[in-house]
Amino acid sequence: MSLRHAILVLLQDQEASGYDLAREFANSIGLVWNATHQQIYLELGKLSEQDMVHYRHVPQEGKPDKKLYSLTEAGRTELVRWLKKPAGPARIRDAFMVKVAGGSLADTQVLLAELDSLAKQRRERLATFEALAQRLDESGRDDNVYNYLTVRRGILDQRAWLQWAEEVRHSLEHRSADSTAS
Amino acid sequence: MSLRHAILVLLQDQEASGYDLAREFANSIGLVWNATHQQIYLELGKLSEQDMVHYRHVPQEGKPDKKLYSLTEAGRTELVRWLKKPAGPARIRDAFMVKVAGGSLADTQVLLAELDSLAKQRRERLATFEALAQRLDESGRDDNVYNYLTVRRGILDQRAWLQWAEEVRHSLEHRSADSTAS
DNA sequence: TATGGCATGTAAAGGGTTACATGATTTG
DNA sequence: CAAATCATGTAACCCTTTACATGCCATA
Structure with a gap:
């Protein structure tokens, strides 16, 4: 705990x-x-x-x-x-990713819509974090390296997710033509 | 649930x-x-x-x-x-990141050692996923786009983490000289 | 001979989520 | 006038973790 x-x-x-x-x-x-x-x-x-x-x-x-x-x-x-003492392994519960893994039974349009809404949230977070990082950077970042590094983690995480989201959109968009749910 | x-x-x-x-x-x-x-x-x-x-x-x-x-x-x-139905928000419990955020009270050497051990695990996972992605890619990835996308998520995630880890090492290594715990 | 893989479970304790509960003030 | 923000909590239920339990086979 x-x-x-x-x-x-x-x-x-x-x-x-x-x-x-x-x-x-x-x-x-x-x-x-x-x-x-x-x-x-x-x-x-x-x-x-x-x-x-x-x-x-x-x-x-x-x-x-x-x-x-x-x-x-x-x-x-x-x-x-x-x-x-060493931290335990990280635990995640990402229901959306479970949905992607089970995607073949899902409606592609529904998945894409959800992807967009999540992407929007991530973009907002990214902007917030980038602004924060810049502020920390300007005000001498040696005092709060740990805050800075934590924020950097947030930034890299959002970017990686958004990049993945683009790949998903690419893959799913031109296949939504013929397989639009059952 | x-x-x-x-x-x-x-x-x-x-x-x-x-x-x-x-x-x-x-x-x-x-x-x-x-x-x-x-x-x-x-x-x-x-x-x-x-x-x-x-x-x-x-x-x-x-x-x-x-x-x-x-x-x-x-x-x-x-x-x-x-x-x-829309997936709920993802939930995470990443104790190591909590430690980084509280880093100013931690022993830098301990943090760096833990970072290395986690990085090793991530690198192994990355290799596994990259091999898997290649196999899926070769055997026509249209049949299992969803598996492919799931694996891609894993790859991008590991890479982002490893990139962050390098930043952390950079930031902490040259400060471990004067501030090696209390 | 000890460790790890295969394979299945039960029980207790602890942690987390959802619903309920209240109430003033500010903003749209 | 409705919704959001500030601010604190309780209770019931559900989920998760940790510990216990068994037993054979293969490998080091």
Whole structure:
């Protein structure tokens, strides 16, 4: 289980609320580890019971109050300990790719439409990451090499996917003429 | 849940035992959806209860007997139904990337060593996929465009990862001189 | 003789998803 | 006026992981 470690990594730089973390899991870090708000609130509860994080209550006006969490010494120690031991293999659940593999039974038009919609999302992400990378690059990237490298991974990943998508479109478009579903 | 659909996709082409499926999940399809043998046997049990797959018992000599599963009409129908509806977003759990993101607290040497070991695995996979792609390409790739495209995805993915790994090595190697952990 | 491949499973514990629940403010 | 954003949670169910269990054959 390393949802907890992903949370500790995020809290390393700055204190954040559960909501903030959920946003980060939906964007940046979500590319490598995803989690929903329910999971996050639960895990924050456990982490604070175990004194790995600590929170302060922040009242707000016009918005609900929030809890800002930060790392404790124990939390930082646990993170360092975890960073030393080898990471397990990455796990993926990519339903779209399963559909492509089973494509001979699918309607080519449906697949192509889905491909386009995914490509759109990927292009948006790519743009976001490229902008981010440039900003990090300008503001001296030695301070945040790790952020920079993480973002680079995102960029290369999006590009590779988009390149693949073009190959798919090529292969499927001129075959959609004669085999348009059963 | 689409472990079941991944299984149905695999059984589409040929009958297979749980053990065979587990091997495929460890290799080819494992790149996009992974599952262990326990999960597979459990799911095959459910699928056969629901008449989506059917098995015949095959006695063997010198080896344990096995059950060869194949799709039923209901199974094929279910697969076609599933292929029509949009796939959910891909989910990933990549602990190594979490470690990179939290890298400032990590020992650079440890990270680099892990990077090398992962790179080795990726290079092996890449070679396997490239060989497979070539074979599919030679034997007329129109029959199995979907297999071909799946393999291409694997190739592009490995290449992108390896390219990223070189960037990481570059960035971290000349900084490991002065900052070799705390 | 120990390790790895073939082949199948069960059980408990832990992790993750989906649905439910609330409520004010801002934006379209 | 509807939808989205901010902000936090609980509960039930489902899925996944880890550990346990068996047993023969071939290879090192």
